[in-house]
Amino acid sequence: KRPEVGPTQCVGPDYRTESQKPVATVSTEIEYDNVITLPQTPQLIALLTMIRDRNTDRADFIFYSNRIIRLLVEEGLNHLPIVEQTVTTPVGRTYAGLQFQGKICGVSIMRAGESMEQGLRDCCRSVRIGKILIQRDEETSMPKLFYDKLPEDIADRWVLLLDPMFATGGSAIMAVDVLKSRGVPEERILFLNLIASPQGIKNFATQFPKLRVVTAFVDQGLDEKNYIIPGLGDFGDRYYTM
Numbered sequence: 186k187r188p189e190v191g192p193t194q195c196v197g198p199d200y201r202t203e204s205q206k207p208v209a210t211v212s213t214e215i216e217y218d219n220v221i222t223l224p225q226t227p228q229l230i231a232l233l234t235m236i237r238d239r240n241t242d243r244a245d246f247i248f249y250s251n252r253i254i255r256l257l258v259e260e261g262l263n264h265l266p267i268v269e270q271t272v273t274t275p276v277g278r279t280y281a282g283l284q285f286q287g288k289i290c291g292v293s294i295m296r297a298g299e300s301m302e303q304g305l306r307d308c309c310r311s312v313r314i315g316k317i318l319i320q321r322d323e324e325t326s327m328p329k330l331f332y333d334k335l336p337e338d339i340a341d342r343w344v345l346l347l348d349p350m351f352a353t354g355g356s357a358i359m360a361v362d363v364l365k366s367r368g369v370p371e372e373r374i375l376f377l378n379l380i381a382s383p384q385g386i387k388n389f390a391t392q393f394p395k396l397r398v399v400t401a402f403v404d405q406g407l408d409e410k411n412y413i414i415p416g417l418g419d420f421g422d423r424y425y426t427m
């Protein structure tokens with residue numbers, strides 16, 4: 186039996202009547218099948234609220250971002266190929282389960298994407314990680330490629346591409362072009378991202394219709410400096426230097 190709930194108790198959306206549900210900004214609806222938005226649970230919205238708050242200090246920003254990154258990695262892994270795997274339990278019964286199949290690697294778009302590497306390592310112990318250093322020009326917002334170092338056999342792997350912010354989409358598009366030039370097919374790339382803009386998603390999905398994007402939230406748009414709004418400001422600065 187469900188507990189009696191008063192209007193001021195916070196025990197999750199299923200226990201509330203419509204009129205008792207709290208109001209929060211909602212993720213923008215996206216029409217592309219290859220873009221997966223994480224389930225908009227109260228936990229996720231509370232975590233996003235923490236990292237969006239300009240008054241959140243660096244330690245909390247890192248802690249709560251890391252929790253969202255973990256959710257993104259767990260969801261991203263759901264898109265890898267699997268095969269059936271039956272095991273015997275300690276009480277001698279069988280359990281028909283699954284196991285992952287296929288080699289993977291992470292690729293972070295530096296600097297901010299490096300913040301997502303530990304979350305991937307926490308789920309995939311000795312995962313190989315490549316790096317692509319792309320920086321957006323502060324005046325023009327155009328991305329510039331400085332450096333890449335990728336696993337030699339990347340063309341045989343599934344790639345989890347990591348960058349928390351997806352604004353115009355320019356940096357991610359450039360990174361995917363590098364991956365494709367090394368022989369990685371679009372359909373074997375999963376782009377994991379915390380906050381996306383509708384413009385970035387449209388640009389990306391039009392160019393790479395077979396590539397999957399997993400994002401925590403699609404925001405309202407971009408401001409005149411191509412920052413995501415409402416956004417959270419500069420992710421790299423808040424995670425690494427502020």
Ligand code: PRP
Nearest residue numbers: 295296297320321352353354355356421
């Ligand atoms: C940020 C972010 C993305 C890019 C998003 O990186 O991490 O890489 O901007 O913008 P876009 O979609 O318009 O290309 P930035 O270049 O600011 O560098 P940083 O990682 O050092 O913060």
Ligand code: URA
Nearest residue numbers: 352412413418419420
């Ligand atoms: N990079 C960020 O860190 N934030 C934005 O809003 C856009 C690009």
